[in-house]
Structures are given as structure tokens and as C-alpha cells.
Amino acid sequence: MDNASRRWRSKPLQTSNPSLIMAFFSCLAWLYVAGRLWQDAENRNILANLLMKNSVRRPKVLTVEDKLMVLGCKDLEKRIVEAEMDLTLAKSQGYLKSQLKQSGSSSDKKLLAVIGVYTGFGSHLKRNVFRGSWMPRGEEALKKLEERGVVIRFVIGRSANRGDSLDRNIDVENRLTKDFLILDGHEEAQEELPKKAKLFFSTALQNWDAEFYVKVDDKIDLDLDGLISLLESRRGQDSAYIGCMKSGDVITEAGRPWYEPEWWKFGDEKSYFRHAGGSLIILSKNLVQYVNINSASLMTYAHDDISVGSWMMGIQATYIDDNRLCCSSSRQDKVCSAA
Template sequence: MLQTAPHLAFGYHQNDAGNRVYLIKELDRITGQGHSAISVDDTLKIIACREQQKKLSALQMELAAAQQEGFTSNHLLETNKAPRKRPLVVIGVLTRFGRKNNRDAIRKAWMGTGEALKKMEDQKGIIARFVIGRSANHGDSLDRAIDSENKKTNDFMILENHVEKPEELPKKTKLFFAYASEKWEAEFYAKVNDDVYVNIDALGNALAAHLDKPRAYIGCMKSGEVFSEQGQKWYEPDWWKFGDKKAYFRHASGELFVISQALAKFISINRSILRTYAHDDVSAGSWFIGLDVKHVDERSFCCSSWSSGAVCAGV
């Protein structure tokens, strides 16, 4: 059986190579005929194409050498395989230390464990993980308890570089979307609180109706007052940014909201400069306010209580 060289897992396209060579020759011809100075764009094209040609030549040599040793390309090996179906949604259940009872209740109610969790992934295309950071005292009993629980259940996404604090929830939400989009190539990514029960079938049906929206932000949309007095439960330190009437822009309620892959990738790429506010739902809404995003006010995502056709319920 042929082996696969790990560093040769790429698809080689002869047309692409030919196009690059042609473009290089054309640009060299233009510059060699005494024409007026070429534009900056053309200069950059020359540089980029020559760099690509060098890389391509090196890869061709590497491929030829590897094939002589019995290696072949993953692309060739996989041509007869059915394409792997993309997951529908990755659900991040944001949890905290001391909330094992909540997690166990969720496992029993809708998430499942072991084979049931895997079956949900394979048959429904729904991946669910509990999301948690690390203790400020890295490696202490809190961390060890989570590691022990995860060893038994294997259903955590542990954010190793995030310190678990209530006031850091907006940053935690941002990191979940960033890391989840890097780990799984899904259609959607959902943030859920660990005191919310999800109707998995209803969620799947609701999201399937929005597959045609490449930049969808789906949730129970709301606005509301910005609290400017310290000591208030929902105090917002940056209250002054929201105008004289101090009202939040439209955003999805934080119990459960979903974003499409393009938006999750946007968060991943720009996470170092995306501003967070006091609350994670407001923060997420702020990231999309200036983008060409479809805000979907999905009332079945309002999690106050169960109702006919509801996707979720808060407890």
C-alpha cells in the first residue's frame, strides 16, 4: 500500500502552473520592449508570480522525489472517496467552575455523552462542547477538577490562555468563536449558556432555513437601556459611547445566538482588535454593526420559557 508524505498533501493543478508561467513571460516581455515604466500593480504581480513559480518548482521536485520512494498525494488517494459533509453547527456551552450539576443536567437533557454525543455529531451534524478557561492559579484544584471531568466525558473545549472570570465572559465568547472556527469547518457556530436547554431538532430545522445567508447573525433580537451608574447589576463602563439616550443597538440575547461561518472567521482573524463591552451579547452585536450582515430576529431563540416550536428554554 502506498504511503502518504505528510508534507505533500496538496492538489497540483497544471493549469494554475501554466497561467503563472504565462503571466511571468508576458510581464517580462512588456518590461523588455522598452515600454514606459510599469505600474506598481504590475511590479507586485511580477514579484508575486516569481515567488509562486519558485515555490511551485520546489514542490514539483519534492513530489517527484517522494513518488520515487512510494509516496503519493492525499489528493490522489482521496479522489475516489465521498466528500466529507460539513457539520451544521458547533455549539459552545459556556460554563464555569462549580457548575458540574448544570453540565450533568445538560448532558442528560439534550447533549448526551459518549456514543450519544458522537451520534449527534455523525447523524445530525451538530457538535457540542462545554467551553471553559483556566484558573487564575493555573493547575490548582479547580483546573484539576475540570481535567478529571473531561477525561471521563471528553466534551470540553478548554481555553488554555483564558483566565476564567465572570467579567471576562465577553472575551471568552470571542475566543470560543475564534477557536471553534479554526477547529471545525461548520456552517454555523452557536453560543449557549449552561443554564439553557436546547431542542436539538428544532435548532437544526431553524438553521437549515438560513443556509442561504452567508453572513447570518441569528437570535432573539433586542435592544434596551444602557446603565451608567456604578453598582447597578448591568452597569456599562462605556455607557457614554451609546449616545444621549443611552440605548443599545440591536443585538441577539445572550442565552443563545448563532453566527454563520463567515462571521466566525471574521472574529478569528480580527480577535485581537475587536472591542468587548461589559456583556457578551452586546459585544457580539458590536462586532457586526458595521458589516454587511443579515440580522435574523428568530423568536424561537427567545429562551425565557418553553413554547410551541421553541428552540431553547432557560432554567
């Protein structure tokens, strides 16, 4: 009996192991299915949110009225741009009156010319030589010249170290001679000469109303009466760009004299376009107005005469090549010569 009862008791123990294993795998299967169902639900929520956002951002269907409104705005924008271009053209041609300060003029009548003689901080002796030769000396002589319709001034900027002895010396000299046009917004330096041209023409225009504006180097002597006679013969001529016209090779090697950093813009021949030589450049009033209005966007090159020539190429300027303005010319009636 004992053996039989032991065999009877051992049978349930043998049959319980598969049940436990099945139950364990059932739990794993349930967890797996539940996890997949939860993950699918999350994915559906994310996809639904993305679809909702895309539907909000999707462009609306334009009605006929919407399309007409868009086209009307574009047409209005185009007309505004065209009006601005016409306004700039009118200003450049002198059709719009500007409020010119007459601070440098003792008369309300229009002058014949404003002549700016470039100078530098180290050119005090050269200025005194000019004052004793072709240029009037003293305030009274300058006033008499102005009565003839001509204003003449030495043109200079400011030192890189504002207010230093260089600036103070110029201020003292100007108080004595009254013959400077000081460009407070310009830093006087050789490499800044092209920018000096822009600022000179703009400042001269704002201070004096004249037929012509003349830039003169301090490396030449001037026959002032001869220049006045030449300008008198051109009085009333608009868009006049007058000088000793020339061209020349573009220097492409850095370190050489007259090197042009923008050499690659001048084509395969590497030759400058026709322009008035830098010793003496004459512009009529409407061309100076153009420079003044557009000075912020006008490109400058390594040399001031090239820069001025590039500005004139973009407008309908009348080029006047007068070899009386060629300082190296052999003509007896030339108005300038090397100093």
C-alpha cells in the same frame, strides 16, 4: 644754594605722578580693547560654526526626478494599504481557504453546526443535569450526533491560578466525558465573558469546519432537535447573524447590576443598539472568520451579547430576528427555555 638746589630736585618728583597715572590708564585701556577684540573673535567663530551646521542641515533642492520618485512611493504605499484591506475583506467573507484543524471531527465533511455551551468551575451538577436531559451523554452519543452534522461541547477557560484544583477537576471530568472545549488562553471569570466569546468562536473555527457556530448559555434548556431543524432551514446562508433580537437601557451607575463602563459611547438616549440576546447567539461561518481574523482589534463591552452585536454592526451582516430563539417566548415551537 642749598634752598635753590632743593627746589630744583623736587620738580621732577612732582611731574612724575601724572605720567604714572596716564601709564596705568593706558594699560587698562589696552587690556579692555584686547579683551573686546578676543571676545568678538570668539563670537565670530561660534557664529561661523552655527552657519556651517545650518547649511549642512538645510534641505536640498529636489529635482523633478526626486519629486516623481517621492510621488511614486506614496502611490505604491497607497496601493499596498488598499491591497491589505481587500485581503482582509476577502478573508472575512470566506473567499480564502484556511488550514482548519479537524482534530475535533471524525469526518471530513462540513458540519451543520458547532454548539458551545458556556460553563464554569462551579457548574458540575448543572452539566450532569444537561447530560441527562437534552445533551448527549457519553462519547458514543456525541459521535452519533456528529454524524448528523452537529458538534456540541461545554466551553470553559482556565483558572487564574493555572494548574490548581479547579483546572485539574475539569481535566479529569473531560477525560471521562470527552465533551469539553477548553480555552487554554482564556481566564475563566465573569468579567471576562466578552473575551471568552471571541476566543470561543475563533477556537471553534480552527477545530471544526461548520456552517454555523452557536453560543449557548448554561442558564437555558435547549430543544436540540428544534435548533437543528432551524439551522437546517438556514443552511447555505452567508453573513447570518441569528438570535432573539433586542435592545435596552445602558446602565450608567457604577455598582449597579449590568453596569456598562463604556456607557458614554451610546449617546444621549443611553440605549443599546439592536443585538441578539446572550442566551443564544448564532453566527454563520464567514462572520466567525471575520471575528477570528480581527479578534485582536475588536472592542469588547461589559456584556458578551453587546460585544458580538457591536462587531456585527461594522460589517454587512444579515440580522435574523427569530422569536423561536427567545427563551421567554410563549411560542410552542421555541427551541429554548429558562433552565
